[in-house]
Amino acid sequence: MDDPTSDLLPGTMPNALDAYWMPFTPNRAFKAAPRLIVKSDGIRLTSHKGTELLDGSSALFCSPLGHGRPEIAEAVRAQLLENDYTTSFSMGHPGSFALAEAVCRLLPEPFTQVFFTNSGSESIDTALKIAMAYHRARGEGQRVRFVSRERAYHGVNIGGVSLAGMVRNRETFPVTMPNVVMLRHTWHEDHRFTRGQPDPSGALGRALASDLERIIATYGGGTIAAVFVEPVAGSTGCLVPPVGYLETLREICTAHGILLVFDEVITGFGRLGAAFGTQKFGVTPDIITMAKALTNGAIPMGAVAVTSEIHDTIVNAAPEGAIEFFHGYTYSAHPAACAAGLATLKLYESEGLFERARDLSSYFLDRLYSLQGHPWIKDIRGIGMMGAVELYPDGAPGARGTQMQDALFWNGLHVKFTGDTGILAPAFIASEDDLDQMIDCFGATLDKFQS
Ligand SMILES: Cc1ncc(COP(=O)(O)O)c(C=O)c1O
Numbered sequence: 001m002d003d004p005t006s007d008l009l010p011g012t013m014p015n016a017l018d019a020y021w022m023p024f025t026p027n028r029a030f031k032a033a034p035r036l037i038v039k040s041d042g043i044r045l046t047s048h049k050g051t052e053l054l055d056g057s058s059a060l061f062c063s064p065l066g067h068g069r070p071e072i073a074e075a076v077r078a079q080l081l082e083n084d085y086t087t088s089f090s091m092g093h094p095g096s097f098a099l100a101e102a103v104c105r106l107l108p109e110p111f112t113q114v115f116f117t118n119s120g121s122e123s124i125d126t127a128l129k130i131a132m133a134y135h136r137a138r139g140e141g142q143r144v145r146f147v148s149r150e151r152a153y154h155g156v157n158i159g160g161v162s163l164a165g166m167v168r169n170r171e172t173f174p175v176t177m178p179n180v181v182m183l184r185h186t187w188h189e190d191h192r193f194t195r196g197q198p199d200p201s202g203a204l205g206r207a208l209a210s211d212l213e214r215i216i217a218t219y220g221g222g223t224i225a226a227v228f229v230e231p232v233a234g235s236t237g238c239l240v241p242p243v244g245y246l247e248t249l250r251e252i253c254t255a256h257g258i259l260l261v262f263d264e265v266i267t268g269f270g271r272l273g274a275a276f277g278t279q280k281f282g283v284t285p286d287i288i289t290m291a292k293a294l295t296n297g298a299i300p301m302g303a304v305a306v307t308s309e310i311h312d313t314i315v316n317a318a319p320e321g322a323i324e325f326f327h328g329y330t331y332s333a334h335p336a337a338c339a340a341g342l343a344t345l346k347l348y349e350s351e352g353l354f355e356r357a358r359d360l361s362s363y364f365l366d367r368l369y370s371l372q373g374h375p376w377i378k379d380i381r382g383i384g385m386m387g388a389v390e391l392y393p394d395g396a397p398g399a400r401g402t403q404m405q406d407a408l409f410w411n412g413l414h415v416k417f418t419g420d421t422g423i424l425a426p427a428f429i430a431s432e433d434d435l436d437q438m439i440d441c442f443g444a445t446l447d448k449f450q451s
Contacts, residue, residue, distance in 0.1 A: 026402070035409050040067035043427045043434055045414060053409065056424045056438045057416040061234060061266045061386075062297025064357070064428045065347055072298045072343045079339035088116070088333045095338030102345045103294075103303060106275040108284050110307040115325075116333040117302035120265035120291035121155025124228070126304045127287050128159045128177075129327050131226040131259050134310050137317035140257070143225040144179050147215055147258075151185035153235035154228060154263055163228050166236060181219065183211040183229075187239050192379040193372055195365055198242045205244030212252045221256030226287070231277030234266035237421035238381045238388035246283040253286075259310075260285040265302070269293035270348060270428060272384035273358030280384070286310060296344045301337035357385045357428040360435075367439040368424065374446055376400075385428060389442065390421040407449060413441040 009016045017031050036048040043066050045053045058064055065072075079095065086093040100114040115130070117123045128146065135143040146163065154160035156169070162177035164170045165185065186208055191198035198204060212227065227249060233239035253260040267277040268290040274280040276288065287310065291302035318324035331337070348354060361384050368387040369380055379390040394400040401420040408415050408422075415422040422442070426435060 029402075033406075035406070042066040042068065043430050047409070051410065051412065053412050053414050054434060054438050054441070055414050056408075056426060056442075057414060058293075058425050058427050059297055059414075060292070060416060061271065061425050062292040064270055064293050064353060064385075065296045065344065065351075066427045066429045069296060069298070069343075069347065071347055072296060072340050075339040075343035076299060076336050079335050083335055086335060087330070089328060093333075093335050093338070095335055095342060096333035099333070099338045099341045099345075100303075102342060103290075103305060106269075106345070107288065107305055108278060110284060110309070111288065111305045112308040113306050113311040115304045115306070115327075116337075117291070117304065118300050118329055118331050118334070118337070119155065119302045120263075120289065121157040121160050121302075122329060123265065123289035123291055123302035123304050124154045124163065124263065125157050125159040126327060127228070127261050127263075127289050128226075130287060130304065130306060130310065130314070130325070131261070133314045133325055134259065135225050137313045140222070143223060143258075145219055145224045146177070146180050147183060147212065147224060147227040148180055149183040149185055149229055149233075151187070151233055151236040151239060152228070152230060152263075153233070154230075155265070181215050183215070183227075184208055185236075185239060186233070186241050186245060188242075191242070193369070194240070194381065195369060196383050197240050200243050202242075202244030205242035205246075206248050208242065209245050209248035209252065212249060216252070216256055221258060224256065224258045226259035226261050227253055228261045228263060230263045230265075231267050231281060231283075232272065232383060232386065234386065234423070235418055237390055237418055237423055238383070238386050240381055240383045241281070246281050250283050250285070259287060261287040261289065263289045265289055265291045266386070266425075270354035270357045271386055271425065273354070273361050274384075275354055294344065295337055295340035296347075298344070299334070299337040299340040301334070301341055351429075353428040360428065360430070360432075361385055363432050364424075364426065364435050367435050370439065371443055371446075374443070374450075376446055376450060386423070386425045388421050388423045393420050404445065404449065407445050408441065411441055411445045411448075413438055413445070415442070 037045045038048050039046040043055045045055050103114045104111055117126050148163035150165040152165035154163040161170050161173055162180050262285040264276050272280040278284055286307055288305045295301045315324045365382045368382050372380055376391050378392045381388045391400050398419040401417040405417040
């Protein structure tokens with residue numbers, strides 16, 4: 001085999017491709033036929049072979065503003081030259097407070113404090129610890145159980161893997177947190193090709209959420225600390241909750257003193273056509289995790305927002321002058337990340353991009369659902385500016401998805417695949433013409449494969 005590194009990575013050792021152990025990647029296949037991006041600008045990407053691609057998934061749901069925004073780059077540069085790093089352990093810098101306040105302004109009223117992390121996975125671990133600390137502070141330390149959901153993705157740290165409902169992400173890691181119980185997932189055969197939330201009658205939503213009543217009947221509501229759900233399950237392929245589902249979970253949690261956590265790592269910052277899923281669905285959780293689009297993906301950062309009730313309970317339980325919450329990361333609220341976050345939120349507002357996402361959604365979904373009828377397509381789901389095309393498997397689960405992803409890349413479209421499901425989540429700056437090109441490319445690639 002030719003050494004693919006020689007012209008790909010000029011100036012590096014011949015085995016440079018080999019030296020990087022890539023995440024969530026079939027490494028051997030990738031290194032035999034690499035796909036590298038060497039430039040990104042707006043929604044256009046350039047491969048190492050000079051071909052151009054449209055970014056159909058905002059990279060990994062990270063970049064609603066499109067790539068290469070000079071406002072973010074300049075804010076980060078200025079910050080690094082002014083003050084490149086300050087610890088947030090018993091010190092601080094102004095950007096962290098400004099960004100926390102800006103995030104709170106995007107959230108419903110009860111959310112008054114934000115804890116910064118560096119990723120979605122860290123946000124999940126942080127939320128787990130906040131839930132534990134809150135119940136201990138209230139004298140309810142016996143709440144040691146967590147409820148999650150089949151087909152959930154909450155990142156890859158041990159906390160997130162313990163909550164995970166995706167078999168491949170957990171079967172090789174047998175040592176996870178104990179005491180996690182699963183709700184059923186919300187996908188239902190009868191509601192294939194539904195646009196938006198399935199079953200307006202609310203019957204399905206209430207029935208699925210009533211799993212929580214059954215868990216409570218088995219374990220006792222007083223032993224459960226929190227329920228974690230993505231408002232729309234993103235990584236498993238845009239599973240939109242049926243009407244009434246989130247509302248019912250909220251009611252049950254409230255009745256039993258259980259915290260409700262919305263993992264909004266994908267749904268946060270306009271993806272559903274409202275600032276967060278909480279506003280989209282009109283259901284207010286107790287804790288919200290976020291990451292990705294907080295900085296438009298330009299600098300790693302995550303955050304956890306909590307209500308004043310949670311914050312004050314934990315803080316006021318500690319003696320005056322003591323550290324109230326024994327948790328934090330060296331890079332919590334890194335100045336460069338805060339600068340990127342502030343610049344990003346400013347652009348969302350000045351360009352009216354959450355409203356644009358809301359308005360563009362119906363065109364995007366019209367085009368997405370125009371793929372319906374292709375014999376390889378098992379289901380299409382979509383809401384806001386996120387949609388999934390689930391293909392029938394061909395042999396081993398995921399084999400067809402892997403082939404499609406590669407073919408799409410060389411046909412000019414990046415789409416994130418999970419198994420056999422392609423998940424589209426275009427940047428909010430995309431034009432209707434860009435969306436046409438994305439869907440046309442997806443359809444043409446499917447046709448080419450099939451023939
Ligand atoms: C809902 C959800 N939670 C958590 C994560 C983990 O985020 P990260 O990869 O930044 O750790 C993801 C990543 O896709 C996610 O979709």
